[in-house]
Amino acid sequence: MDLFEKCTNFTAARDAQQIGLYPYFIPLAESEGTVAEYQGQELIMCGSNNYLGLTTHPEVQEAARDAITRYGTSCTGSRFLNGTLELHERLEIELADWIGKESALVFSTGMQVNLGTISSLVGRNEYVILDRDDHASIVDGARLSYGDLIRYRHNDMDDLENKLSKLDSERGKLIVVDGLYSMEGDIAPLPDIVPLCETYQARLMVDDAHAVGVLGGGRGTAAHFGLTDQVDLIMGTFSKSFASLGGFIVGAEDVIHYIKHHARSLIFSASIPAPNAASALAALKIMIREPERIQRVNEIAARMRREFTALGFDIGNSETPVIPIIIGDDMRTLQTWKMLFDNGVFVNPVLSPATPPGRQLLRTSYMATHTDEQLDQVLDVFEAVGKKLNLI
Ligand code: PMP
DSSP, X not given: XXXXXXXXXXXXXXXXXXXXXXXXXXXXXXXXXXXXXETTEEEEEXXXXXXXXXXXXXXXXXXXXXXXXXXXXXXXXXXXXXXXXXXXXXXXXXXXXXXXXXXXXXXXSHHHHHHHHHHHHOOTTOEEEEETTOOHHHHHHHHHSSSEEEEEOTTOHHHHHHHHHTSOTTSOEXXXXXXXXXXXXXXXXXXXXXXXXXXXXXXXXXXXTTTBTTSGGGBOHHHHTTOTTTOSEEEEESSSTTSSSOEEEEEOHHHHHHHHHHOHHHXXXXXXXXXXXXXXXXXXXXHHHOHHHHHHHHHHHHHHHHHHHHHTOOOTTOOSSEXXXXXXSHHHHHHHHHHHHHTTEEOEEEOTTTSOTTOOEEEEEOOTTOOHHHHHHHHHHHHHHHHHTTOO
């Protein structure tokens, strides 16, 4: 049997392309943030993670340009060896201080944070406990570890407690949750998870990729609940509100020190290039200086949740600027996506198995820089498409 036979037999994507319903890898010609261009057509962007709209902010762009001039385009090596710049360390100090933890460590992507952190911390004879809706990078980090992987039903505290109560009390435990769930925009109930961690002696890590810059005055989900001291580790990415690329983890100094010397995705991969570190630092400064941006994205989100619900769309349990429109069927989700796209609105279809059967959805997300007029237009298009396809 030829190893590549599966490639020849893989036709699902080509079939979708042939009928004009292929929604992935769309090459955008330009993007100024809220508006993108595809083959001469303007699209209002409701599918990015640029929550604060900082990718085109002059200060962020200038910081990237200055960093290239000073440090060049690449570090050409790992943080561990030749690839650590003073800039990385400055960024780490400011991140730890901002979130309110002792130490931070900057990785090249958020994916690498989760791979390296979880796999280095959870050893043989230890447990890693995940919510079923945790991001793929958390699942992969857990799989790379030598520990036992346990999963509980999404945000179901009875199931979590039930699972915890059956584990060996002598063995180390790490619970990892998304703070803000990336597909359905709901929030992890940290006020319920923290006491369970205390009862069952588990450590808690929160993936705040979508929550930094958005919740808790920008400091994330733990800050949103006033629980920063009770959450052991908080990870974030620069690829969303921070308008860059890279990721970080913050926590107690000795834990970060351990990760720094054991995380293979940090040690065996080149460090985040200077322009990315500099633009993340510039974005952080703007977040701190201009909290009104964080307020604006949350106000926009509240308006969109209210208006989608009033139109009759099912938005699940979203409480954030990530608002799913639950359609519940692959083909109908694709048809709706296509009709929205043709009418100038860019959203992301999420199909099974990325979402459980019956939860297929369009993921919409918003930016502080969306104008009220753009949002009016998005709602008008959704209403027209929803009626045409009998979704509302
Ligand atoms: N965690 C979550 C919840 C995410 O949504 C993502 C990115 N989509 C990541 C981690 C990985 O971040 P990055 O893009 O920096 O690799």
